[in-house]
Amino acid sequence: MHNTLKLTVSHAPFWHNGSSISSKSRNILLASLLAVIPGCLQYGPAAVGVVTLAIASAVIWELLINFISRRPISVGDGNAALIGMMFAMMLPATTPWWAVVTGTFFAVVIGKEIFGGIGANPFNPAVLAMTIVMLSWGDLFDFNAALLNYSFDFNAVYPLVLSKSFGALPAESFVLTDLLLGKQIGGIGATFGIGLIAGGVYLMLRGYIRWEISISFLAGIFASALFFNILNPELYAGPGFHLLTGYTLIGAFFLATEDSSSPVNFIPMLIYGLLGGALTVMIRNIGTHIDGVLYAILIINLVNPIVDKIRPKALGKGV
Amino acid sequence: MIKRSFFGLVKPKLQYEIIDEAQAEPVSIKASKQIMLYIDQSLENTGNALLKTGDPVKAGQKIAMTDSVDYLLSSKSGQISKISTFVGIMGKKFTSVTIDVDSESSQTVDESFKNVCQTPSLENARDFLAGLPGQPDFNGFFDMDKPVKAIVVLGVDDDLLSTTNQYFVKNNIIAIKTGVDLLCKITGISNAILIVPQHLEQVAGSSGAIVKTVDSEYPSAHPELIMQHILASEDGKSKSKSGIAFFSAEAVCAIGAAYNTGKLPLEKIVTFVSKNGNKQLVSVPIGTPIQDILNKFNETLNDGDRVILGGPMKGISAFSAEYPVLPDTDAIIIQDKNQITERSDTACINCGECVRVCPANIQVNQLIRFLEAGQYEEAADQNDLFSCIECGFCSYVCESRIPVFQHIKLAKHTLESMKAAEESNA
Ligand code: SF4
Ligand code: SF4
Numbered sequence: 001m002h003n004t005l006k007l008t009v010s011h012a013p014f015w016h017n018g019s020s021i022s023s024k025s026r027n028i029l030l031a032s033l034l035a036v037i038p039g040c041l042q043y044g045p046a047a048v049g050v051v052t053l054a055i056a057s058a059v060i061w062e063l064l065i066n067f068i069s070r071r072p073i074s075v076g077d078g079n080a081a082l083i084g085m086m087f088a089m090m091l092p093a094t095t096p097w098w099a100v101v102t103g104t105f106f107a108v109v110i111g112k113e114i115f116g117g118i119g120a121n122p123f124n125p126a127v128l129a130m131t132i133v134m135l136s137w138g139d140l141f142d143f144n145a146a147l148l149n150y151s152f153d154f155n156a157v158y159p160l161v162l163s164k165s166f167g168a169l170p171a172e173s174f175v176l177t178d179l180l181l182g183k184q185i186g187g188i189g190a191t192f193g194i195g196l197i198a199g200g201v202y203l204m205l206r207g208y209i210r211w212e213i214s215i216s217f218l219a220g221i222f223a224s225a226l227f228f229n230i231l232n233p234e235l236y237a238g239p240g241f242h243l244l245t246g247y248t249l250i251g252a253f254f255l256a257t258e259d260s261s262s263p264v265n266f267i268p269m270l271i272y273g274l275l276g277g278a279l280t281v282m283i284r285n286i287g288t289h290i291d292g293v294l295y296a297i298l299i300i301n302l303v304n305p306i307v308d309k310i311r312p313k314a315l316g317k318g319v
Numbered sequence: 320m321i322k323r324s325f326f327g328l329v330k331p332k333l334q335y336e337i338i339d340e341a342q343a344e345p346v347s348i349k350a351s352k353q354i355m356l357y358i359d360q361s362l363e364n365t366g367n368a369l370l371k372t373g374d375p376v377k378a379g380q381k382i383a384m385t386d387s388v389d390y391l392l393s394s395k396s397g398q399i400s401k402i403s404t405f406v407g408i409m410g411k412k413f414t415s416v417t418i419d420v421d422s423e424s425s426q427t428v429d430e431s432f433k434n435v436c437q438t439p440s441l442e443n444a445r446d447f448l449a450g451l452p453g454q455p456d457f458n459g460f461f462d463m464d465k466p467v468k469a470i471v472v473l474g475v476d477d478d479l480l481s482t483t484n485q486y487f488v489k490n491n492i493i494a495i496k497t498g499v500d501l502l503c504k505i506t507g508i509s510n511a512i513l514i515v516p517q518h519l520e521q522v523a524g525s526s527g528a529i530v531k532t533v534d535s536e537y538p539s540a541h542p543e544l545i546m547q548h549i550l551a552s553e554d555g556k557s558k559s560k561s562g563i564a565f566f567s568a569e570a571v572c573a574i575g576a577a578y579n580t581g582k583l584p585l586e587k588i589v590t591f592v593s594k595n596g597n598k599q600l601v602s603v604p605i606g607t608p609i610q611d612i613l614n615k616f617n618e619t620l621n622d623g624d625r626v627i628l629g630g631p632m633k634g635i636s637a638f639s640a641e642y643p644v645l646p647d648t649d650a651i652i653i654q655d656k657n658q659i660t661e662r663s664d665t666a667c668i669n670c671g672e673c674v675r676v677c678p679a680n681i682q683v684n685q686l687i688r689f690l691e692a693g694q695y696e697e698a699a700d701q702n703d704l705f706s707c708i709e710c711g712f713c714s715y716v717c718e719s720r721i722p723v724f725q726h727i728k729l730a731k732h733t734l735e736s737m738k739a740a741e742e743s744n745a
Contacts, residue, residue: 007639008625008659011408011725013632013711014652015479016660017323017331019718021668077665119668119719207327210671264671264684314703315547315679 021118025078027208031199032085032254038195039188043093043150047188050095051088057101058084061108071117079118083107086126089189089250092146099140103133123301124258131294147185154183159245160290163237168229171237179244190250200253209257212269217252218243220277228285236285247293248280255293261301263308271307276300321479323716330675331716333537333632335475336590336598337518338482338489345486345588345600348615353400354418354606355643356391360384361412362404374399376418377429379583381450384414388458391646392450394585394604395420396427408635409732418606433581439505448577452587452605453570454646460506460564468562470502472571474515474523475533475540478630481590481650486600487568488519495568496526498575502566513568514545537632538678538710567649590650593618594658603644609651610640623656632711663720666691673713673723679706683713683723690726695734704730 040047062080066073075081087107091100110132111125112118134141143158150156155173163171174184182192190196204211221242228236242248247255256262256276263272276296283292321333360383362368368384376382376393383390397420405415421427435443445457460467472495474488487495499511513528516535523530533539539548542565566574573584586602591612593599601612609626613619620626626637628648644651673683681703689698698704707727714724 005620005639006622007620007637008623008654008656009636009638010625010662011722011728012629012634012636013715013724014625014627014634014636014654014659015321015631015715016720017321017716018660019323019672019716020720021665021718024670024718074665117666119666205326259671260669262669264669264674265682311682312680314681314706315543315708316706 021077021079024208025082027206028082028203028254029078029085031203031208032089032189034199034202035192035195035250036085036089036189038182038192039089039093039190042182042191043147043188047093049097050091050093050100050188051085053097053100054088054091054104055081055084058087058104058108061105062113065109065113069113074117077118079112080108083112083125085189086124086250086254087129089254090126090130090187090247092141092143092186093188094146094149095140099133099137103129105129106132119260121260122305123298124255124261126258127255127294127297127301131298134294143185150185152183152185154178156185158186158290159184159241160284163241163245164284164290167235168233168237168241171241174241174245176240176244179241184245186245187247187250190247193244193249196249196253200249203253203257209253210262210264210269212266213257213262213273214252216270216273217256217277218248218273220274220279221248221252221281222277223274224278224281228281242281242284246284246291251276251280251293251297256297256300261304263304265308265311268304268307268310271310272300272304275303331672333479333712333715335516335535335537335540336480336482336485337516337535338485345602346615347586348601348603348607348612349423350395350420350604350607351611351614352420353608354393354395354397354420354604355608355641356382356393356416356418356606357405357407357413357643357645358383358391358416359389360387360414362402362414368402370399370402370416372399372402377427379432379585380429381447382416388445388449390450392447392583392585392605393418393429394606396425397421409728428582432577432583436578436581439501439578441505444505444574447583448574450585450605450646451570451573451577451583452585452646453567453573455566455570455574456564465562467506467508467564469510469512469564470499470506470508471542471545471563471565472499472511472513472526472528472568473540473542473545473565474513474519474568476590476630476649477538477540477542478633478650479537480592480598480652481630482598482600483588483590483649484568485516485519486588487572488513488515488523491568491572492522492525494572494575496528496575497579498571498573499526499528501575501578502571506564514540516540538708538712541678541708541710543708544678569649587644587646587648589644589648591616592650592652594624594653594655605646606643608641608643609637612644612651613640613653618653620653621656623659625654625656625659627652627654632715633709660720662722665719665721667717667721668719670718672716672718676712676716678710678712679703679708681706687721687723687726690723690730691721695730698730699734704734707731 058080107125107129111128112121115121180193203209222239225239225242229238279296280292377396380393381390397418400419401417405413432447511528515523517532576584591601627634667687686702711724
């Protein structure tokens with residue numbers, strides 16, 4: 001008889017589109033390699049060391065937390081590795097090992113796990129960690145000083161420092177195509193513009209990041225930089241410069257788009273992105289900090305729950 | 320199974336099945352030995368059961384435990400061999416009645432409907448026809464608070480893969496016309512609307528009803544959405560189900576045939592989808608165990624396989640292949656063990672896929688947090704739980720593979736039974 005047959009019984013729906021967190025993480029990691037590999041070629045073994053250490057330590061921190069809190073092992077979803085990678089991309093290749101390891105601790109443990117793990121973090125964990133380490137050990141992340149021992153065939157001055165201290169004129173010494181090709185100093189995975197853009201476009205097309213956020217973030221940068229530039233062309237660099245320097249591109253494609261800390265509705269995503277872009281340029285141009293991307297992202301992360309309330313009425317509700 | 324497309328920039332689309340020539344003619348299948356009927360009554364409340372084991376039944380006889388409006392019709396004559404309780408989804412209790420079927424040659428037919436069929440009326444429709452294939456529901460016409468203003472015939476299939484209702488529009492539009500005319504006559508309602516997929520618009524024209532089309536993307540053929548998008552323009556903004564009586568095309572055909580011939584048609588058309596994805600329309604007596612259909616197609620079941628009654632998005636999965644074809648079983652789908660995607664208990668990562676696909680504009684990413692925490696009242700008050708039309712799309716796309724739809728159903732069920740308990744205490 002058929003009584004012994006054990007059928008699978010479960011609730012509808014019986015189909016799934018096959019997406020998963022791990023495939024998302026895998027694809028974002030893959031896309032980030034487009035920027036990280038050129039970075040590693042530029043900065044050599046030290047950069048490779050920082051990247052691998054960041055990823056490994058992020059995974060280990062998450063494992064440790066899994067054990068301590070007696071929760072199922074969650075590193076398989078690739079999210080911890082991704083956080084490690086994002087963090088490493090922002091670091092200079094010279095970052096000492098202890099700063100990398102504490103950084104990933106801040107990212108994984110403080111940035112994500114204490115809020116309840118994946119999906120519950122109000123801030124982008126990597127951005128939060130980066131901000132903390134920058135505030136704590138600022139000297140390490142002064143790119144000019146940090147990368148002093150490298151010799152480059154291009155102007156080895158952190159572009160944003162130049163524009164901050166000397167206005168728009170020196171900024172013009174950077175040719176935009178050079179910036180795109182990574183001929184500037186900066187974070188390991190944050191300078192190779194073409195790679196970041198290619199990775200970003202890939203992720204947008206495949207739907208792993210929400211294109212509305214990236215595009216509006218860049219639009220926000222462009223518009224506000226243009227505004228400042230028109231206001232005072234001597235003092236403020238043009239939009240092209242702002243788009244291709246500092247953490248702009250990595251911010252637009254990899255950081256602001258982090259799932260948990262960004263909105264999911266259309267108009268909120270646009271507001272979120274535009275605000276992020278505008279804040280970035282404002283901080284760069286009139287604030288005290290050199291780059292504004294990290295603070296801008298933390299601020300938009302903070303307002304995310306509020307803006308995401310703007311949405312169409314549910315079926316059968318309201319007028 | 321339709322997978323996520325390579326490009327994910329636009330929101331995912333699921334297309335309804337379109338009936339094609341090859342599968343148009345249903346294969347007829349007989350009930351081998353037994354039929355089984357699940358009646359929406361629990362055994363415990365039936366002190367004076369109308370039926371008991373050993374009773375003979377005739378084909379077309381009403382099978383009910385009490386004198387209520389819930390009954391099924393026996394598709395064959397035979398003898399009741401077993402009456403037991405069947406526990407369905409969310410712990411709902413049914414009475415399961417098993418009938419050992421008489422041989423084909425000695426089938427006897429119940430004549431009570433024949434005696435009234437000359438004078439069609441809403442009353443005898445409710446008393447005799449609610450067990451027809453397609454499960455027509457006449458109760459709405461008896462609700463004096465919400466008078467029915469329009470009859471809507473669904474010539475569309477409400478879930479993926481099924482072509483059952485399209486079959487009737489495509490091959491039996493005359494029968495639909497007969498049924499619609501009859502329904503209009505007995506209800507006194509002249510406003511009949513036939514909903515069909517775009518590719519059947521031409522054919523549908525000869526039904527005499529007002530024809531409206533829905534597009535081919537899931538879940539646009541959902542009755543709730545049909546009301547919102549298609550009927551709202553007809554009749555101002557009708558926000559609730561009140562005022563509209565829905566019938567499936569199959570039910571309408573059956574009603575027409577019943578009154579015209581005096582015989583109750585009790586063969587159900589089912590879209591059968593085998594493990595390898597072959598689709599075939601079959602015609603089976605209501606109550607036939609699924610196993611009989613499997614035998615016909617040499618389909619074998621192994622441990623871990625899944626038997627689905629209804630479509631892949633909204634159906635239910637059966638505990639065994641003894642589960643019968645019921646009046647509302649439009650499709651039967653067999654899934655192999657390795658076609659099944661495991662669900663997980665990972666938390667929501669806020670990817671927003673569900674929000675993009677939800678036809679009811681629910682913030683599923685917020686809702687699921689309350690549901691997982693068991694905060695059902697907050698979910699209903701602040702997160703539009705009851706706006707959900709139960710299409711299952713959110714679960715289909717969920718990147719964390721959360722059984723979102725199951726959470727929603729459980730929450731609704733819990734709140735509704737709490738409310739019912741409160742009312743009975745008051
Ligand atoms: S089942 Fe999910 S997608 Fe469908 S209406 Fe309900 S919440 Fe929205
Ligand atoms: S699809 Fe799943 S993981 Fe994504 S937001 Fe919706 S519930 Fe959360």
